[in-house]
Amino acid sequence: MEELEVRVWRSAGDGAFATYRVPRQTSQTVLDVVTYIQRELQPDLAYRYACRVGMCGSCAMSVNGKARWTCRTHVAKVAANGRLELAPLPNLPVIKDLVTDMSAFFEKWSRAKGSFSGALTRHDDFARVPPASPRRQAVDAGIECIGCGVCYASCDVVTWRPDYLGPAALNRAWTLMNDERDVDGLERLRAVAGDAGCHSCHTQGSCTERCPKALSPTAGIAGLKRMTAKAAMKGDL
Numbered sequence: 001m002e003e004l005e006v007r008v009w010r011s012a013g014d015g016a017f018a019t020y021r022v023p024r025q026t027s028q029t030v031l032d033v034v035t036y037i038q039r040e041l042q043p044d045l046a047y048r049y050a051c052r053v054g055m056c057g058s059c060a061m062s063v064n065g066k067a068r069w070t071c072r073t074h075v076a077k078v079a080a081n082g083r084l085e086l087a088p089l090p091n092l093p094v095i096k097d098l099v100t101d102m103s104a105f106f107e108k109w110s111r112a113k114g115s116f117s118g119a120l121t122r123h124d125d126f127a128r129v130p131p132a133s134p135r136r137q138a139v140d141a142g143i144e145c146i147g148c149g150v151c152y153a154s155c156d157v158v159t160w161r162p163d164y165l166g167p168a169a170l171n172r173a174w175t176l177m178n179d180e181r182d183v184d185g186l187e188r189l190r191a192v193a194g195d196a197g198c199h200s201c202h203t204q205g206s207c208t209e210r211c212p213k214a215l216s217p218t219a220g221i222a223g224l225k226r227m228t229a230k231a232a233m234k235g236d237l
Contacts, residue, residue: 004079006033008045009087017085018042024082026109030070031059033084042176046097054212061098062087067153069212088149089153091162105149108165113170113191114151115120115183124132138223141216142171143235151207151217163196170198174220177227189224191229197226 002024002088020037020182031049038045049059052071059070063086064078078084092100099154109115118129129136151167158166173192176182184222198221231237 003082004033004075006037007083007085008034008037008042008043009036009094009100009231015094015097017025017087018199024075028075030063030068030073030075030078030084030086033075034061034070034086039050046095046099048099055146055191057146057150057212060148060153060212061090062089062151067179067210069150071146072212091155091158092149092154102149104162105166105168106147108169109147109172110189112165112169112173113184113188114176115156116179116182118181119183120181129180132196133180135180139178142220143175144213145171145175145215145217146213150210150212154206154210156204156206157165157200157202161196163199164200164223165192165197167201167221170201170224171207171215171217171220174223177224186231186236189228190237192224192233193228193237198228201225 003173004022004024006020006022009015009022010018022033022036025032029229031052034047038047050056051073054072055070057069059065061070061075063070064080067089086098088094088098088100092102092105095101145168147168149168155167157164170192173188177185177188201221203218209215228237
């Protein structure tokens with residue numbers, strides 16, 4: 001039977017790669033490979049997954065140097081010469097093996113005012129947002145984000161300056177800035193206009209290129225730059 005040579009990062013901090021031989025199967029995903037290693041070869045291998053069908057994003061890791069969802073990544077598309085190298089997502093602290101600490105990632109969502117803030121109560125009628133309105137259509141480039149961290153791990157600016165809010169948090173801020181029901185827009189603009197906010201983006205586009213859902217955080221960040229510039233000209237920032 002044909003085999004894969006798989007190098008997997010083990011431990012945290014001063015860890016190292018360990019090599020495993022895994023049987024190659026038809027329609028095999030990278031997550032299938034990791035699961036085989038954990039179940040058959042290395043029972044204490046730590047990795048994270050939940051749905052296996054591209055809905056949760058928790059299985060994301062670095063595959064041959066690129067951040068990907070392993071459940072949606074087929075071995076046939078990435079195994080050069082029958083070899084794979086698996087590592088934890090970059091730009092995040094490693095807990096153990098392939099598992100990273102996402103605390104800082106989600107903390108930046110909070111810093112970017114990534115929570116919806118409305119004025120209506122349960123006693124009010126439902127707010128109606130016309131699907132064809134320009135603001136509603138503007139969020140289509142980023143509204144389906146599930147917070148997997150692939151864009152964050154692929155962002156060189158995050159690597160250079162860890163305080164940068166990052167594409168996921170800024171993308172979330174952009175979608176809320178275009179939500180007609182939200183009432184916290186000015187505070188959100190102030191949060192993303194700082195030195196570690198949207199203007200730190202170098203528009204390299206790695207976040208958009210690597211997003212498994214084909215979203216465009218780059219477009220959302222550009223939109224925030226325009227919004228903050230207009231607010232500054234009005235004296236609101």
